[in-house]
Amino acid sequence: MRRDTIEHGSAGRGASGTAPRRVLLEAQDRFISAWGQMGATWGISRTMAEIHALLFITGESLCTDDVMERLHISRGNASMSLRALCDWGIVTRAHRRGDRKEYFEAEQDAWSILQKVVRERIKREINPLLALLYEIRELTGVPGETERAREADTAVSAHNTRMDAMLQLLRVTDELGNKFTAASGEQVRRTADMLAGLEDA
Amino acid sequence: MRRDTIEHGSAGRGASGTAPRRVLLEAQDRFISAWGQMGATWGISRTMAEIHALLFITGESLCTDDVMERLHISRGNASMSLRALCDWGIVTRAHRRGDRKEYFEAEQDAWSILQKVVRERIKREINPLLALLYEIRELTGVPGETERAREADTAVSAHNTRMDAMLQLLRVTDELGNKFTAASGEQVRRTADMLAGLEDA
DNA sequence: CGTGATTTTCAGAATATTCTGAAAGCATCG
DNA sequence: CGATGCTTTCAGAATATTCTGAAAATCACG
Numbered sequence: 121m122r123r124d125t126i127e128h129g130s131a132g133r134g135a136s137g138t139a140p141r142r143v144l145l146e147a148q149d150r151f152i153s154a155w156g157q158m159g160a161t162w163g164i165s166r167t168m169a170e171i172h173a174l175l176f177i178t179g180e181s182l183c184t185d186d187v188m189e190r191l192h193i194s195r196g197n198a199s200m201s202l203r204a205l206c207d208w209g210i211v212t213r214a215h216r217r218g219d220r221k222e223y224f225e226a227e228q229d230a231w232s233i234l235q236k237v238v239r240e241r242i243k244r245e246i247n248p249l250l251a252l253l254y255e256i257r258e259l260t261g262v263p264g265e266t267e268r269a270r271e272a273d274t275a276v277s278a279h280n281t282r283m284d285a286m287l288q289l290l291r292v293t294d295e296l297g298n299k300f301t302a303a304s305g306e307q308v309r310r311t312a313d314m315l316a317g318l319e320d321a
Numbered sequence: 322m323r324r325d326t327i328e329h330g331s332a333g334r335g336a337s338g339t340a341p342r343r344v345l346l347e348a349q350d351r352f353i354s355a356w357g358q359m360g361a362t363w364g365i366s367r368t369m370a371e372i373h374a375l376l377f378i379t380g381e382s383l384c385t386d387d388v389m390e391r392l393h394i395s396r397g398n399a400s401m402s403l404r405a406l407c408d409w410g411i412v413t414r415a416h417r418r419g420d421r422k423e424y425f426e427a428e429q430d431a432w433s434i435l436q437k438v439v440r441e442r443i444k445r446e447i448n449p450l451l452a453l454l455y456e457i458r459e460l461t462g463v464p465g466e467t468e469r470a471r472e473a474d475t476a477v478s479a480h481n482t483r484m485d486a487m488l489q490l491l492r493v494t495d496e497l498g499n500k501f502t503a504a505s506g507e508q509v510r511r512t513a514d515m516l517a518g519l520e521d522a
Numbered sequence: 523c524g525t526g527a528t529t530t531t532c533a534g535a536a537t538a539t540t541c542t543g544a545a546a547g548c549a550t551c552g
Numbered sequence: 553c554g555a556t557g558c559t560t561t562c563a564g565a566a567t568a569t570t571c572t573g574a575a576a577a578t579c580a581c582g
Contacts, residue, residue, distance in 0.1 A: 140474050147460045147480065154453045161446050163364035165570065179479055184529075194572045199530060220527060220580065230486040234494075245362050252355045259348045273341050278380055279348065285431040286377075292516045293435075315493045366540065385559075395542045400560060421550070421557060 151177045152191075167193060168201045172210060175226035176233075181214045183221045209236045231308045239301040246294050253290065257283045352378045353392075368394060369402045373411060376427035377434070382415045384422045410437045432509045440502035447495050454491065458484045 152173040159169025171187055182190075187198045202224055205211035210233050214223045227233050257263065260276050263284065303311075353374040360370025372388055383391075388399045403425055406412035411434050415424040428434050458464065461477050464485065504512075 140477055143460055144477055144480060147457050147484075150457045150460070151454070151484070154450060154457065158446065158450050161364055163362055167570075177480065177483060179483060195529085196531075196573065197571050200571090203530085222529075228483070230483075230490045234490060245359065249355060249359050253352070256348050256351045256355065259344055259351070276341055276345055279345060279378065282378060282380060282429070282431075283348075283352070288513065288517055289431045289435060292513050295516060295519070312489065312493050315496060316489055318496065368540075396559085397543065397561075398541050401541090404560085423559075 148174070148177050165201070167191070167197060168204055171198070171201050172205055172226060175205075175211060175224060176228070179226075179228060181216075181223035181225040183223050185221075187224070208240050229305065231312060232305065235301045235303070235308070238297050242294060242297045242301070246290060246297065250287070250290050250294060253283065253287055257287060349375070349378050366402070368392070368398060369405055372399070372402050373406055373427060376406075376412060376425060377429070380427075380429060382417075382424035382426040384424050386422075388425075409441050430506065432513060433506065436502045436504070436509070439498050443495060443498045443502070447491060447498065451488070451491050451495060454484065454488055458488060 152170050155173035155176075156166045156170035159172075160166040170191055174187065174190060175182060184195065184198050184202065187193070187202070188195060191198075193201075202211065205224075205226075206213060210227050211224050212227070214225050216223060227236065257280070260280055260283070263280075300308075353371050356374035356377075357367045357371035360373075361367040371392055375388065375391060376383060385396065385399050385403065388394070388403070389396060392399075394402075403412065406425075406427075407414060411428050412425050413428070415426050417424060428437065458481070461481055461484070464481075501509075
């Protein structure tokens, strides 16, 4: 994919912003790239991650055209990606009085972003997987019952052991995720500070 | 992508296996599909995840041809994917005396698989991202120093606050991941059992 | 309603990823 | 060595994903 770096410089005209401003724009661009890259490796479309990065790092509410211009993407792409970000709950729609346009802003609390992403991924990916695995597990005997006939079959019983181990792992992961996403901002903040402290020790 | 379900049935000939065996094969196939699907949504190629699922759920050591046949994939694909799984540390090469072929087997402990995947993803994805973000953070002032000129600039200082929040989140995540991947099997098992218990409460 | 501004949708184009198969590489054995 | 059996590599094909742009839908307001 083509990814051109934007020149926020003095190229051309002299009045293109003060030095701190140029540095800020450059830092934003690099943040956007880094975030986009990360999104891509975790199964989120790069553009979606970039739009999110843009809204987060500028902290402003931007309209579709702002996003299109800054990221060089089409209207359709911007529209669809923004909607998806809203569905994930990490971007919200906003309006300005006397302006028909719709503006978007990103959740500004980093931990809250993570909570929302985790919540959504559990709901969309872990839970359906768990349901499937339970279904598959039952093909080879109900876990509770001790089925004589099947317990005798070494292959089946080994299979069941493996399935049960995987199910436990997913259940625990699911539960841990639920605990985390249910935590209040205060709880998360205190825990994070504690863990951040540990790391220096 | 085309994904055909394999018929492990009595179709055609009568001697195609006992009933438990057919059920086992069906359960394996469905596990493989589910696992492949999950891999795909988490940024791992579907085939790689499927091969891993196959090796895990059968518990056997299989050679390249076994994998090719069961999953209907080409030799090249099988070879590359198996190598990648070995690089991730969740599949190991094995040999049988009097046989030149190479066999592969999957780590059988589910928690250990997760530990290895987490370790690798931290190393490959979180750490480089952290490095990038530190670099970007320094464009707008060194965190420690109180730079008068820049502190005055509201936009820059808000930017720095956001960057610092994101950096803290990633540092804590990284550290948590390291703690988890460093835990012994015994520690993990005890913790998991504890958490599994909590969930029923 | 009618008009103009804005947003959404979606077929087809562009791009990126994954897969194949045949050729090249590498051991091991006779 | 040279043949044999197995593995790896990689260019090009197949497939999946993402993006575009223009048409259709929606909306706000007179």
